[in-house]
Amino acid sequence: MPELPDVEGFRDRLSATLPGRRIDAVEVRDSGVLRNASARALNRALSGHRFEEPRRHGKWLLLPAEGPTLLVHSGMTGRPYYTSAADGDRHDRVVITLDRGELHYTDQRKLRGIWLVDSQEDIDDLLRDQGPDALGLDRHAFTEILRRHRGALKPTLMDQSVVAGLGNLLVDEICWRARLNPKVHVGELGDSDVRRLHRAVTSVLRTAVRHGCVPGLRRWLTRVRDDTDPSCPRCGTRLRRGRVGGRSTVWCSQCQPG
DNA sequence: GCAATTGTTGGGAG
């Protein structure tokens, strides 16, 4: 689930609760989510520290704590959340007890997880291959980035080293909005195509961030993509399903020819 | 039992 809008929602909610909270204890219930540190190292590095303002880059969430920083990548099913009560989730893997409330990381599938780093250099290292964040990317920068690539549109937009934050649902929604076939090659796009694409990225992201997910709104592809026999919310044509770049893809052969 | 799943990585082919 987590793409840029979801992670931005995590960041926004944690921003309202986490800064200033002191870490009292780190309880690791499933070390399968720890990617580069032991539970003991986590405890030692974080205990007594206070969380600062959370940040985000693409699908990465950064939780700095006066020196050490937790980097969270939620994979497909992860979600960090603050709770003031002692409630939780079935798949809570890490529970950090704070001086007030708790920070939980729940993750059913554990495809990614949590990294602990202790310097800006280590952060840069982990995020080295990330392209610029998709949110707030202006048209000039977007065009310049796109012009460096030749492959199919959808895999290019989903490549986190090209642009950081776009996932499967978002990219389908963006291509549909821009009336571009997900299989079209980036090199074939004209200036007006790129302009339309940038507008679609911006507007879809802005709305999705407001909702904290890719919303199934009235005139959105996401609303119908999981229907048994979905039709285009714009023109009514039966939607096509297939795989593009190895991912399940939905598009409208009428609105997105090619 | 088999396929599929909203993410990422590494290996290998062309």
Added chain:
DNA sequence: GCTCCCAACAATTG
């Protein structure tokens, strides 16, 4: 070097 495909990671659902 670039692009694409596959398998793997893991857990659950249809």
